[in-house]
Amino acid sequence: MLVPDKPTLDGIEDVWSKRWDADGTYRFDRTKTRDEIFSIDTPPPTVSGSLHVGHVFSYTHTDAIARYQRMRGRAVFYPIGWDDNGLPTERRVQNYFGVRCDPSLPYDPAFEAPAKPPDPPVAISRRNFIELCERLVVDDEAKFEELWRHLGLSVDWTLTYTTIEKTTQRTSQRGFLHLLARGEAYQAEAPTLWDIDFRTAVAQAELEDREMPGAYHAVRFHRPDGDPVVIETTRPELIPACVALVANPDDTRYQPLFDTTVRTPLFDVEVPVVAHPLADPEKGSGIAMICTFGDLTDVTWWRELNLPARPVVGWDGRILAGAPDVITTAPARDAYQELAGKTIRQAQRRVVELLSDAGELVGAPKPVTHSVKFYERGERPLEIVSTRQWYIRNGGRDAELREALLARGRELRWHPPYMRARYESWVEGLNGDWLISRQRFFGVPFPVWYPVDADGRADHDHPIVASEDRLPVDPSSEVPDGYDESQRGEPGGFVADPDIMDTWATSSLTPQIACRWSEDDDLFTRTFPMDLRPQAHEIIRTWLFSSIVRAHFEFDTLPWRHAAISGWVLDPDRKKMSKSKGNVVTPMGILEQYGSDAVRYWAASGRPGTDTTFEEGQMKIGRRLAIKLLNASKFTLTVAGAGGEGELPGPDAVQRPLDRALLATLADLVSEVSAAFEDYDYARALDHTERFFWRFCDDFVELVKQRAYRGAEDATAASASATLVLALDSLLRLFAPHLPFVTEEVWSWWRPGSVHRASWPDVRPLRDAARDGDPAVFSAAADVLGQVNKVKSEHKRSLRTEVVHLTVYDTEATIALLRAAEDDLREAARAHHLELLVGTPARVDAELVPPDDA
């Protein structure tokens, strides 16, 4: 046993994280059966930049739960992954190396990344690009792991995965093929939300609304009799894409126009006037133009009213070179050519000039701010273009499936429970199936080719599907069975599906990936369905929902039983901390400044699901708590005789009513804290433990100190020592999930093994040792001691000042409690005489010895 003279927190992160690694402290024991295992679907952080305090915050919460479950005796399956596929990595590689991917280029085996990113970026082949992605990702992952180890996450570092590695790709492709075989994935040509900068389709879940300046333009359409019909639009550049005007069926102003036609201004195209209930008489002039496609309402009208498609916006966000066939007159074609090739903004500016010159604009445009749909990572508004894409059914078009998924949401145990509402509002608001194909490069390809007919056209309706034993496949470099490479792109041959899957299509399988579905059946049956999915609330609609969809289809079950939803970290101005806002603090910096336990303390003070302010003050408190734990432990172990020859006194030595009262209080605490952890409420667990700990230090230790000094031969001292040791033992265990480093440090002074493999405190032995101890004895005695301290403080005297006469008046019940702790109270107060009297009002009279200079 070795209690240091000057205990310190310095360097304990390095010492213990190395030791835990060497000892395999957090190694998963896969010989255990499902009911003995607690498995966690850890979020794989995106490896496209750096971790921020938000990560530290939420991962700490999960780690506390993991540590609690481990101490409860569960074999904790706690893997971690790195989300390294997809757009974020592509973007980082483009910037970091100064390259861009051009899939038409051949692979260059000798390619070396430039020492300095060139401007403009150098174009490289898809395979060269992917190699750079893989290289950068390895560096980033090593940095992430170092930070997590420093923070003290008890993950099993032998159980890591990445979302781009071969096994993950195999799992992802296998999952896709199963969906396809069951008809749960399908391909369709349809209007698609499209990012013109990334040049890819995006899914509903990746949208966000942003407020943008715009303007209502009042524009004249013309009836056959020459009378104008004025519509208002924010997208006048889409007039050439107009296929109809629409008004509400009940709108008497426009009823006479239904089933007639009008001609568009400038482009002179005849379009019908139609009725649809979605048209709002209150908006604008009450009649709107339907374009293919200005927004999602256009898509609805187009579909439900069976209108023709007349697209004018290309995949690059510019007006298409060729005018729609219906634009026929020479002036109309000239007007269109004015717009062709222009960006949306340029085209809008020009068309407004043309309308104005032609006298078709009524009044000046009225500036407004309106919300516009953006890809969440995008910089320009989304357009809607018609493309062929892959979809997974998600209830967006199927009421029965939707209801089944809502039922899954009710089956899941949410922490906190109100987070379920976000899931439900999302599922209820779905307006289409889940679009999973992306026209990008670094991701999991679709394991699919298409036959090419004699005319050289790809037959998308009859995909050639890779067999499962070939997975993972890259169809752009591998050949379908029965073909050879020379047939690629040739008539009678084949072509690869060029797309990759959206990152969520793979991330939705993290339970299957981590538990090694179809890769390691034995492991899978021991760990799946998992116990816990921890994650942030902003990705309920993406990660959580899509994971439920996949497990529902594949296994007809939930992927996990519990979901613990963490909040955000807010800066002191109550804004979400994020890199784009420039208000980020680097995690390693604060970990080194305050110590990992202190930062974890701050993190654990944020209630489940609650957005929490980044507060360095809270970290200072955490640090002070950790130091206090060192010192209180040193005192306890020293006074109890640790380091001496004899054994530490055991529970049998506990006799005194005050000691039994402390242990009874402690037993209550253990029940309370255990219940909090069972409810995934790590914050409540810490709060109660901390409260008790300070009472233990400030009140109990002060009350029994003098008695404990009397030495091991004295039975009353032995009782104090035994109580102190029992309490310390429990406190270290209770704190261990939150403050893994300092508790391990103290544990190592006097106990073998790791506190993190020790058992969670059990109430029964504490109750046994306390016998019928009454917690009120402790609180009553502590209260009187506080009163005496107050008297001394008010007289500006040292707390060491002796009391000639101490008299306590109180109710009969309280006096009875105090009698049980009479000797301790007298000694702690340094009173020569103590009288406990029944009387009112309740008060404490303390006659202090005169000061020396009196």
Added chain:
RNA sequence: GGGCGUUUAGCUCAGCUGGAAGAGCGCCGCCCUUACAAGGCGGAGGUCGCAGGUUCGAGGCCUGUAGCGCCCACCA
């Protein structure tokens, strides 16, 4: 427009089955006390957003309302 959360001391927040308003920080005063001065003891400081209601009793329950934050929605 619908929904969820939140509003308690100057600041950050507890307060879970309704039963005499709490912690830490900050501020003020005191104390080198045989664990701890990167500490300890004590003090000042609040009509618990507002208005009704239920109750012997409401920070906690009900109704309404306001501010803040977030989620969702077919916002021409």
